[in-house]
Amino acid sequence: MIRLEDLTKRFKTPGADIVAADRVNMEVPTGEICILLGPSGCGKTTALKMINRLIPPTSGKIYIDGQDTSQLDDIQLRRNIGYVIQQIGLFPNMTVEENICVVPRLLNWDIRKARQRAADLLDLVGLDPRQFLRRYPKELSGGQQQRVGVIRALAADPPVMLMDEPFGAIDPINREIIQDEFLKMQAELKKTIMFVSHDIDEAVKMGDKIAIFRAGRIEQYDTPDMILAHPANAFVADFVGADRTLKRLRLVTAEEVASTEVPVTARSTKVSDALHQLTVAKARRAVVIDSDRRPVGFVTAEEMAGASGAVRDFAHPLPATVPVRADLRAVVSEMFAHDTMWLACTDDHGRFAGVITQPDVTAALRATYGPDKGAGQEQGAS
Amino acid sequence: MTRWLGLGRGATMLLIFLLGIWVATSGLLDQITAYWDDITYLTRQHVFLVASSGGAAILAGVPVGIWLSRPSMERYAETVMQVFNIGTTIPTLAVIALSMTLLGIGFPPAFFGLFVASLLPIVRNTYAGLLAVPSHLKEAATGMGMTQRQILMRVEIPNALYVIFSGIRTALAINVGTTPLAFLIGGGGLGELIFTGIDLMDTGMLLAGAVPTAALAVAVDFLMGQAQLRLIPKGVNPLR
Numbered sequence: 250m251i252r253l254e255d256l257t258k259r260f261k262t263p264g265a266d267i268v269a270a271d272r273v274n275m276e277v278p279t280g281e282i283c284i285l286l287g288p289s290g291c292g293k294t295t296a297l298k299m300i301n302r303l304i305p306p307t308s309g310k311i312y313i314d315g316q317d318t319s320q321l322d323d324i325q326l327r328r329n330i331g332y333v334i335q336q337i338g339l340f341p342n343m344t345v346e347e348n349i350c351v352v353p354r355l356l357n358w359d360i361r362k363a364r365q366r367a368a369d370l371l372d373l374v375g376l377d378p379r380q381f382l383r384r385y386p387k388e389l390s391g392g393q394q395q396r397v398g399v400i401r402a403l404a405a406d407p408p409v410m411l412m413d414e415p416f417g418a419i420d421p422i423n424r425e426i427i428q429d430e431f432l433k434m435q436a437e438l439k440k441t442i443m444f445v446s447h448d449i450d451e452a453v454k455m456g457d458k459i460a461i462f463r464a465g466r467i468e469q470y471d472t473p474d475m476i477l478a479h480p481a482n483a484f485v486a487d488f489v490g491a492d493r494t495l496k497r498l499r500l501v502t503a504e505e506v507a508s509t510e511v512p513v514t515a516r517s518t519k520v521s522d523a524l525h526q527l528t529v530a531k532a533r534r535a536v537v538i539d540s541d542r543r544p545v546g547f548v549t550a551e552e553m554a555g556a557s558g559a560v561r562d563f564a565h566p567l568p569a570t571v572p573v574r575a576d577l578r579a580v581v582s583e584m585f586a587h588d589t590m591w592l593a594c595t596d597d598h599g600r601f602a603g604v605i606t607q608p609d610v611t612a613a614l615r616a617t618y619g620p621d622k623g624a625g626q627e628q629g630a631s
Numbered sequence: 632m633t634r635w636l637g638l639g640r641g642a643t644m645l646l647i648f649l650l651g652i653w654v655a656t657s658g659l660l661d662q663i664t665a666y667w668d669d670i671t672y673l674t675r676q677h678v679f680l681v682a683s684s685g686g687a688a689i690l691a692g693v694p695v696g697i698w699l700s701r702p703s704m705e706r707y708a709e710t711v712m713q714v715f716n717i718g719t720t721i722p723t724l725a726v727i728a729l730s731m732t733l734l735g736i737g738f739p740p741a742f743f744g745l746f747v748a749s750l751l752p753i754v755r756n757t758y759a760g761l762l763a764v765p766s767h768l769k770e771a772a773t774g775m776g777m778t779q780r781q782i783l784m785r786v787e788i789p790n791a792l793y794v795i796f797s798g799i800r801t802a803l804a805i806n807v808g809t810t811p812l813a814f815l816i817g818g819g820g821l822g823e824l825i826f827t828g829i830d831l832m833d834t835g836m837l838l839a840g841a842v843p844t845a846a847l848a849v850a851v852d853f854l855m856g857q858a859q860l861r862l863i864p865k866g867v868n869p870l871r
Contacts, residue, residue, distance in 0.1 A: 338767045385866030
């Protein structure tokens with residue numbers, strides 16, 4: 250857990266003093282990622298760097314796991330906090346192994362234990378230790394360097410990590426991949442992480458909570474969904490963007506919205522049986538599945554009405570299916586691409602997992618606007 | 632590529648071989664070997680001058696360069712470096728002459744003159760090399776909990792090593808090239824044969840001084856080149 254209390258930083262300049270952080274109060278619960286978000290010069294990096302005292306605070310307190318860090322000496326404090334920076338900062342004179350072992354060695358770990366740890370961590374991010382331990386940073390690609398940068402910070406297993414725009418210098422495709430890897434890793438490691446970003450999409454994707462900064466103050470500190478659904482003021486609303494409702498699509502997966510109570514039928518089923526099934530379910534269409542429960546098509550009640558034969562004769566192919574793990578943004582994108590009001594979802598094995606419709610999506614977006622936090626506040630904000 | 636390199640090496644060998652035949656037949660070799668005792672004695676003196684003044688310049692220059700690069704010296708470092716830069720523009724012969732006016736004749740002024748002449752590139756390169764270490768490396772090192780001393784020894788110096796080495800290499804090249812002038816202020820060395828040879832119009836004596844001087848310069852540069860190639864970690868060595 251990280252707790253900031255009235256954390257303030259004033260820089261003395263010849264003109265007037267500059268307040269880079271103005272009585273910042275916040276708490277990051279153990280195992281969560283908190284994103285410090287804001288335009289450049291808003292004080293988010295200053296706030297971060299005060300935690301490991303790269304910038305000494307003017308006043309205020311910082312608690313890590315309940316302990317007041319002003320009691321600790323700088324060096325001890327920093328060795329117990331993982332630190333990742335945008336420029337990665339791998340030491341070019343050291344091999345990947347030596348780079349990862351820096352903090353363990355500073356903490357006087359046994360060399361064999363430190364090396365083992367380096368190999369394990371490389372494995373964790375999908376880099377083959379035999380191949381990479383002996384390499385120098387200049388022999389790695391940008392994405393590989395940043396992976397090593399992250400695991401170097403994890404090497405001594407610190408409870409708390411500070412990340413200063415860690416994925417800012419990576420191309421968009423690799424950034425997505427590394428973010429996903431990192432989230433998977435975090436799900437296991439459960440570090441308490443402060444993460445500076447200026448990218449709202451990254452913040453929404455990575456953060457359990459987001460703190461939006463302006464001129465050294467926190468404008469809003471809340472979950473991504475709440476920030477997108479209920480921006481506290483015009484600044485926040487403006488910063489998260491006019492398309493903030495669309496951004497919320499990324500926070501929900503198809504699984505949470507898809508309805509599984511959809512009639513299914515097989516190709517060989519008799520039309521009369523299928524019609525009966527639809528009538529009972531009060532549905533207009535049924536999804537046709539094969540013997541492996543994979544969705545292969547659909548039939549509608551109107552077309553089958555009064556006909557005889559098997560379902561196979563009336564089945565239409567499905568325009569597309571979406572994985573049930575996909576976020577709603579991907580789902581909506583597929584819907585628009587195929588000009589359809591509904592899509593069948595599949596699970597990891599390609600089996601039918603439900604149907605998602607456009608009204609389902611809009612209903613999900615409306616859900617957090619709820620009756621009590623309704624439209625009044627919404628209009629007041631924008 | 633390797634074939635051409637091999638060819639070039641073969642051509643060099645042939646050239647040296649032909650040169651050897653020419654020297655042997657022209658009788659120059661006999662004239663040079665006539666000074667063999669002088670050559671060995673003076674070479675030893677010469678090497679001692681180079682090693683002592685060069686070594687002292689390294690021992691003094693690197694720490695001064697490090698000290699100037701520290702943040703606490705930030706305000707004065709540029710001024711000091713300007714003084715050093717002006718110092719570099721003074722011809723080494725003038726430096727030798729000036730040190731004679733201060734210290735008289737013999738080994739001490741020669742040592743001092745050579746020391747000063749080779750100090751400048753070492754200090755300048757050490758300082759510049761350390762300042763050129765990217766600040767994000769220092770930030771990462773600080774953030775990971777290294778002490779100032781650990782940052783210097785494990786991050787800054789290793790990453791500046793190539794530039795520091797280049798300074799030392801330049802300094803020693805200057806040093807070896809200037810050492811013959813030490814004779815002029817009574818410092819001894821192979822300059823004795825060169826300058827006396829010039830004065831007496833004795834080509835054999837002249838060459839007896841010039842050839843070992845040249846060979847020494849080539850040897851020192853070769854050794855420094857090898858050291859630069861092998862001693863500097865692979866990750867920061869553009870040669871590897």
